[in-house]
């Protein structure tokens with residue numbers, strides 16, 4: 333979050349075109365130049381050099397692929413460490429926090445950042461300044477690795493071209509926790525015998541690992557991985573195997589994950605949470621291994637040396653590594669036990685939808701702490717959801733935030749909470765949005781304030797307003813009623829959208845046709861649903877209709893011009909019954925007659 337405030341992107345907030353309070357925020361796309369003009373050095377350009385770009389295209393890559401996609405962006409003390417694909421020539425820079433244009437140094441990005449922007453990779457920098465990256469480290473993307481570099485330890489990687497260690501992985505996230513660095517990913521399951529299946533995984537390495545000697549040289553001796561179970565229980569459990577995103581709550585030792593079904597099957601998503609003790613338990617359990625390439629994977633029955641990290645002070649786990657234990661380290665990396673989530677069933681499930689990202693906020697309610705999840709979806713909405721120990725409150729959907737105008741869809745790319753600003757930042761393809769975490773003011777009555785069951789809001793009896801706990805006048809006069817999931821009022825009253833522009837339209841006046849200015853609007857912003865009221869008011873407005881002119885009756889004959897001899901008499905009429913208007917026909921004929 334610190335980065336967000338430091339970068340302090342300017343953003344535009346605007347109520348959607350429907351101007352309905354139910355559709356909260358819609359940001360306008362701002363061209364990148366805008367940021368540059370408004371801030372000092374908020375945005376900087378970092379593209380590939382001309383010859384790098386040409387070399388990339390000469391290898392058959394497209395112009396779009398041969399740009400610089402930032403795939404690593406980390407804070408390291410007072411520096412920002414950023415790596416980009418740089419036209420299939422990965423490059424990293426250290427920049428000064430607060431002045432991004434100040435490049436402190438530039439290093440090779442291979443094994444730190446993928447070549448291809450489509451590859452899913454991750455990286456973390458430890459407090460000792462070591463970079464742990466999980467990415468593919470060759471041009472063709474066939475050599476995935478977990479790689480340590482920088483800092484003081486020797487560079488280490490996972491065994492090369494060993495599909496048992498890593499099998500076409502998609503890396504999701506990495507965390508530096510205690511003696512270990514943990515990696516979350518999904519990959520082809522080596523232990524699954526029949527057909528190709530993807531499993532969600534957690535892997536870990538010891539930070540104190542220094543690699544083997546002769547065997548496993550420059551390679552991890554402490555790499556282990558385990559399957560993550562996120563499933564709906566039943567006679568045959570239904571598995572959500574494809575991990576998409578994680579969120580770590582260090583104070584709770586809890587990791588939330590988003591899991592989906594395979595892209596080629598029916599869309600379904602779930603959120604499961606894992607505590608560190610369940611993870612440690614799986615890693616402390618037996619291994620599962622394969623005797624020879626044709627045999628099945630079985631639990632290791634004889635006791636196996638457990639490759640635990642030494643404490644950071646001593647020489648680490650590798651001090652007494654014998655050839656025998658190095659051979660074991662080569663074979664034993666897959667855990668037999670599966671990491672089980674904190675609850676048997678997922679915290680949240682949703683059919684026909686793919687979740688993409690999540691963040692979790694811990695909210696102080698009146699009587700207890702609540703975990704509020706913000707789940708981004710593939711079509712640009714955010715589901716605000718409760719996660720609670722209490723069974724009746726588990727997975728309550730509190731609110732659905734619609735970020736894009738009706739008809740527009742794109743996945744939420746990133747979510748980040750900035751606590752100091754009480755806001756949620758949302759990254760979409762072309763923009764960053766900021767949404768306040770608390771919107772209690774929008775609940776006007778006590779009934780609606782308590783009825784939404786929003787842990788951020790309570791009814792203040794003295795102020796007679798829906799407020800946050802910080803704004804309450806007196807805790808004992810501030811009430812909440814979070815006893816069950818809110819009833820989603822699906823009844824939606826219809827509201828008119830905007831008027832269309834004025835347009836010419838035709839009208840028939842007896843036999844004659846003419847033209848008018850017309851405009852229309854529809855009751856679709858939103859349309860009424862589930863018995864909601866229809867819009868009240870005109871759907872069509874007509875103005876400035878053309879009118880053909882019409883004669884008045886002839887006046888009576890005026891007196892003759894002479895009393896004797898030849899004289900004449902005049903009578904008149906005018907084209908004013910009615911007068912022609914807005915392009916209507918003028919009257920045909922004489923307006924004056926003589927005799």
Ligand SMILES: *[C@@H]1O[C@H](CO)[C@@H](O)[C@H](O)[C@H]1NC(C)=O
Pocket residue numbers: 431433434435
């Ligand atoms: C930022 O760094 C650039 C390049 O080193 C330097 O020219 C510029 O003066 C710096 N700006 C600030 C505000 O320090």
Ligand SMILES: *[C@@H]1O[C@H](CO)[C@@H](O)[C@H](O)[C@H]1NC(C)=O
Pocket residue numbers: 450451452502576
């Ligand atoms: C990376 O992950 C996304 C989201 O799960 C997926 O759509 C995409 O295909 C992955 N990229 C590769 C190269 O597998």
Ligand SMILES: *[C@@H]1O[C@H](CO)[C@@H](O)[C@H](O)[C@H]1NC(C)=O
Pocket residue numbers: 561562563564565566569670676677
């Ligand atoms: C995953 O969890 C479900 C529900 O508890 C359980 O039925 C199933 O056996 C577990 N699967 C694995 C592989 O542990």
Ligand SMILES: *[C@@H]1O[C@H](CO)[C@@H](O)[C@H](O)[C@H]1NC(C)=O
Pocket residue numbers: 642648649651652
């Ligand atoms: C390594 O072996 C020596 C002597 O056998 C022993 O004193 C020491 O405790 C061992 N270190 C570790 C980390 O096991």
Ligand SMILES: *[C@@H]1O[C@H](CO)[C@@H](O)[C@H](O)[C@H]1NC(C)=O
Pocket residue numbers: 607609610671672673674675
């Ligand atoms: C951690 O999760 C496991 C289930 O995987 C559960 O049995 C255990 O009680 C949890 N421990 C803590 C401290 O919450």
Ligand SMILES: *[C@@H]1O[C@H](CO)[C@@H](O)[C@H](O)[C@H]1NC(C)=O
Pocket residue numbers: 806807808809
């Ligand atoms: C809060 O309200 C309670 C009950 O009305 C009262 O006893 C207490 O003095 C109030 N505290 C403050 C700080 O106003």
Ligand SMILES: *[C@@H]1O[C@H](CO)[C@@H](O)[C@H](O)[C@H]1NC(C)=O
Pocket residue numbers: 782813815816
């Ligand atoms: C709290 O909600 C329950 C239903 O969940 C309802 O029966 C009760 O009347 C509510 N209490 C207040 C004070 O609104």
Ligand SMILES: *[C@@H]1O[C@H](CO)[C@@H](O)[C@H](O)[C@H]1NC(C)=O
Pocket residue numbers: 821822823824825864
């Ligand atoms: C549900 O919403 C509709 C339209 O906003 C409103 O008229 C109705 O009173 C609401 N029902 C409840 C039970 O709150």
Ligand SMILES: *[C@@H]1O[C@H](CO)[C@@H](O)[C@H](O)[C@H]1NC(C)=O
Pocket residue numbers: 834849875876
């Ligand atoms: C109708 O005519 C008036 C007067 O000529 C003009 O001010 C107005 O803009 C016209 N309205 C439309 C919708 O064209």
